[in-house]
Amino acid sequence: AIGYMDIVATIGGISLMQTGKEMETMIIVIAFYLLVSLIISAFMNWYNSRIKLVER
Amino acid sequence: MSETAATKRYEPGTHPDLPPPTLSSGPLYWMKENLFSSWYNVLLTLVGVWFLWTILPPLIEWLWLDAVFKAADRAECQKLGDGACWAFISERYKLFIYGFYPEPERWRVNLAFVLLLVALAPLLFDGFPQRGKAMIFSILYPFVAAWLLLGGMGLEPVSTDKFGGTLLNIIVGVTGIAFSLPIGIILALGRASELPAVRSVCIIFIEFIRGVPLITLLFVASTMLSYFLPPGTSFDLLMRVLIMVTLFASGYMAEVIRGGLQAIPRGQYEAADSLGLKYWQSMRLVILPQALKISIPGIVNTFIGLFKDTTLVIIIGLLDILGMGRASLADAKWAGLAAEVYLSIALFFFLFCFAMSRYSLYLESKLETGHKT
Numbered sequence: 001a002i003g004y005m006d007i008v009a010t011i012g013g014i015s016l017m018q019t020g021k022e023m024e025t026m027i028i029v030i031a032f033y034l035l036v037s038l039i040i041s042a043f044m045n046w047y048n049s050r051i052k053l054v055e056r
Numbered sequence: 057m058s059e060t061a062a063t064k065r066y067e068p069g070t071h072p073d074l075p076p077p078t079l080s081s082g083p084l085y086w087m088k089e090n091l092f093s094s095w096y097n098v099l100l101t102l103v104g105v106w107f108l109w110t111i112l113p114p115l116i117e118w119l120w121l122d123a124v125f126k127a128a129d130r131a132e133c134q135k136l137g138d139g140a141c142w143a144f145i146s147e148r149y150k151l152f153i154y155g156f157y158p159e160p161e162r163w164r165v166n167l168a169f170v171l172l173l174v175a176l177a178p179l180l181f182d183g184f185p186q187r188g189k190a191m192i193f194s195i196l197y198p199f200v201a202a203w204l205l206l207g208g209m210g211l212e213p214v215s216t217d218k219f220g221g222t223l224l225n226i227i228v229g230v231t232g233i234a235f236s237l238p239i240g241i242i243l244a245l246g247r248a249s250e251l252p253a254v255r256s257v258c259i260i261f262i263e264f265i266r267g268v269p270l271i272t273l274l275f276v277a278s279t280m281l282s283y284f285l286p287p288g289t290s291f292d293l294l295m296r297v298l299i300m301v302t303l304f305a306s307g308y309m310a311e312v313i314r315g316g317l318q319a320i321p322r323g324q325y326e327a328a329d330s331l332g333l334k335y336w337q338s339m340r341l342v343i344l345p346q347a348l349k350i351s352i353p354g355i356v357n358t359f360i361g362l363f364k365d366t367t368l369v370i371i372i373g374l375l376d377i378l379g380m381g382r383a384s385l386a387d388a389k390w391a392g393l394a395a396e397v398y399l400s401i402a403l404f405f406f407l408f409c410f411a412m413s414r415y416s417l418y419l420e421s422k423l424e425t426g427h428k429t
Contacts, residue, residue: 012275023283026275030268033272034267034268037267037268041266055321
């Protein structure tokens, strides 16, 4: 929003405007974010189950 | 012991109390203890005082003493004073608040806001008189507000693309907050359930919604939804935005509540079972009250974040208060007043978010049952 060309501004902004293919560009952006977030989430869930309180 | 004129003898135990040492109470004592207690504290105090001395007087002059509150355009504003040009805000504030809502119908927006406060009060505060009956109004409020804002039977209809400014922020924020909490609770319980189908559906939903930024979801809502629906159907844009924002917030809420659920010892579930409570009864009466109380800071954090995320609707063309601010900055008569505009927008958000934050502290102290010393 303040001028830095991140992935949403380059693929989701410039490429979308030039090609007009909203579906494909948005899927690329969503896939990138999903990949990073799922890796973080998987690691944290594994860590969570490791340090959980062990009860009966 | 010889007695001189200066001394006086007392019986043991009868001596009057001496006054306390001079620097052990009062404001000087506070300053000595908190500001000057050791050499690095003295240093930090001096740095802090110097900092305030250089920043505060010019700031107050710019904000208030030299500011211009009424002028016709920027040139006149600069002639009248060299502080902030609040005249811009005082001319445009109606646009910031109502957006493009038609002038003669703005009383409906005001009425809807007042009724919002009336509907929220019995839910938020305990000692409300006639709380039971007042809650009936709180349940009916969404329909009343929809009728007032959209028009329809008896009132002039107003299409949703005229909504803007703080009206839009508050609509999206309140709807997102109100509906994301129950949906988030259900998702959190579903993720912790033992039925594999329910659990996997909830996990997939939560991880997908949390893994994608809200901007892309809003893009999906505005442009791509038409691919998935039968051709020819078109939902109202604001309705799609509301649904998307609510789903987004409920994903985050589900994880916050899952954290609270994890803190409940297994003994509570077993105790509920031993009383013969079924699943939903034990959740409602035993587990959820404790889990929600523990997760109040996280829940209010998500609410505050959601309220500020409502400014992202600018991406799909809806002009909320930030959008209105940016659009007003393009006016040639009032060029270059970015600081005043953004400060006013920041003030609006600060008021609402700080109110939510203080309410959360009140709620926590009310529910505090003495487990902490």
